[in-house]
Amino acid sequence: MHLNKDSLLQLDRIKRLNVVNAVSGIKPANLIGTISNSRQANVAIFSSVIHLGSNPALLGFISRPSKDVRRHTLENILETQYYTINHVHKFMIEKAHYTSAKFEKNQSEFEYCGLTEEYLFDFKAPFVKESRVKLGMRLMDCQPIELNGTLLVIGEIQHIILPDEAIHKDGHIDIASLDGVGLSGLNNYYQIEKLTSLPYARVSEVPDFMS
Amino acid sequence: MHLNKDSLLQLDRIKRLNVVNAVSGIKPANLIGTISNSRQANVAIFSSVIHLGSNPALLGFISRPSKDVRRHTLENILETQYYTINHVHKFMIEKAHYTSAKFEKNQSEFEYCGLTEEYLFDFKAPFVKESRVKLGMRLMDCQPIELNGTLLVIGEIQHIILPDEAIHKDGHIDIASLDGVGLSGLNNYYQIEKLTSLPYARVSEVPDFMS
Numbered sequence: 227m228h229l230n231k232d233s234l235l236q237l238d239r240i241k242r243l244n245v246v247n248a249v250s251g252i253k254p255a256n257l258i259g260t261i262s263n264s265r266q267a268n269v270a271i272f273s274s275v276i277h278l279g280s281n282p283a284l285l286g287f288i289s290r291p292s293k294d295v296r297r298h299t300l301e302n303i304l305e306t307q308y309y310t311i312n313h314v315h316k317f318m319i320e321k322a323h324y325t326s327a328k329f330e331k332n333q334s335e336f337e338y339c340g341l342t343e344e345y346l347f348d349f350k351a352p353f354v355k356e357s358r359v360k361l362g363m364r365l366m367d368c369q370p371i372e373l374n375g376t377l378l379v380i381g382e383i384q385h386i387i388l389p390d391e392a393i394h395k396d397g398h399i400d401i402a403s404l405d406g407v408g409l410s411g412l413n414n415y416y417q418i419e420k421l422t423s424l425p426y427a428r429v430s431e432v433p434d435f436m437s
Numbered sequence: 438m439h440l441n442k443d444s445l446l447q448l449d450r451i452k453r454l455n456v457v458n459a460v461s462g463i464k465p466a467n468l469i470g471t472i473s474n475s476r477q478a479n480v481a482i483f484s485s486v487i488h489l490g491s492n493p494a495l496l497g498f499i500s501r502p503s504k505d506v507r508r509h510t511l512e513n514i515l516e517t518q519y520y521t522i523n524h525v526h527k528f529m530i531e532k533a534h535y536t537s538a539k540f541e542k543n544q545s546e547f548e549y550c551g552l553t554e555e556y557l558f559d560f561k562a563p564f565v566k567e568s569r570v571k572l573g574m575r576l577m578d579c580q581p582i583e584l585n586g587t588l589l590v591i592g593e594i595q596h597i598i599l600p601d602e603a604i605h606k607d608g609h610i611d612i613a614s615l616d617g618v619g620l621s622g623l624n625n626y627y628q629i630e631k632l633t634s635l636p637y638a639r640v641s642e643v644p645d646f647m648s
Contacts, residue, residue, distance in 0.1 A: 231595050323638060327643055339643065359460060371489060371497075373495060374493065374495055397452035398622055408629055411608070413634055416632055418628070419627060427535045436548060
């Protein structure tokens with residue numbers, strides 16, 4: 227099948243959304259936890275968390291702007307500067323997925339979706355107790371993407387919490403043993419299974435693929 | 438295990454790289470194909486391709502700047518405005534991985550890594566013939582991320598090429614049937630298996646998680 231720019235535009239809207247949300251490949255499934263200054267907690271699923279750099283340890287995610295629909299996650303982050311990123315695991319896919327429903331700001335997705343707020347290390351934003359990999363994040367920047375009015379929200383890692391047994395001596399994290407999941411498109415969940423680890427690639431050590 | 442900002446900084450460099458590259462969750466594995474104006478082709482693996490929006494259909498990826506090490510992918514994109522994004526599959530992990538070795542600009546990773554340049558629809562940049570999901574991209578913007586000197590390279594989808602049987606009527610793409618893979622950290626490859634598709638989440642249809 228070949229779609230060009232024009233035939234893509236002519237697809238039914240839902241079909242186009244599904245296709246364009248899937249073509250980048252597997253995406254991480256994370257819950258972002260926030261709280262307003264008036265102590266209303268919020269948690270929502272995001273598939274756009276991305277590694278930006280290791281020193282400083284920066285992660286980004288994409289938010290649509292607040293102007294059309296109210297974006298509680300973004301509003302809370304801008305208000306307090308803090309948020310958490312929590313992995314979604316196989317046993318919590320359904321609860322995590324339904325955080326994407328358009329709850330009112332005074333309705334906590336934690337409560338409606340059966341997830342538990344957890345406050346650790348005097349960190350302002352709520353972690354998700356059920357999650358096995360939790361990050362405490364501090365807002366560093368919020369860059370507008372002029373082309374479509376979205377925002378790249380950038381934060382620095384303040385805390386990493388994960389089970390001792392999931393982290394190898396060299397720092398590799400075994401996300402399959404944690405029942406980690408991935409997302410494709412808008413609503414397709416995948417489990418992941420370790421295939422292989424390959425060495426750091428040096429030109430002098432490239433296998434002979436040429437013959 | 439709990440790492441805070443300070444204990445993370447005190448980790449051995451390689452361990453810190455592995456941890457920070459893994460905590461965002463599973464990442465997509467894609468090959469970006471480019472060509473210079475002098476017809477030198479280049480292909481390199483990236484784990485940072487991200488969906489930015491569906492209308493227009495925009496994808497981004499993160500590039501380190503060209504100033505320290507020469508970034509052939511970035512240089513070629515800035516020169517020609519065109520590039521391709523090609524999924525990595527289970528049967529081509531090793532070839533894809535070794536494109537990350539620091540080849541010279543006059544050495545083609547296509548040749549050294551046993552991958553095949555493919556030119557389709559008069560599109561300027563080379564697709565990867567072995568890949569089963571291929572995107573032709575046109576550069577739209579290149580936004581500096583001031584916090585760490587990286588760049589968010591943004592392109593609009595011009596072409597999508599994939600097998601008919603992998604795309605459902607509603608636009609879902611079955612990436613597991615295509616032997617799609619994910620990446621964790623710098624060099625850990627995972628296969629993916631479909632778990633479930635959940636409906637669009639409406640507040641009125643949220644299951645009763647509260648009891």
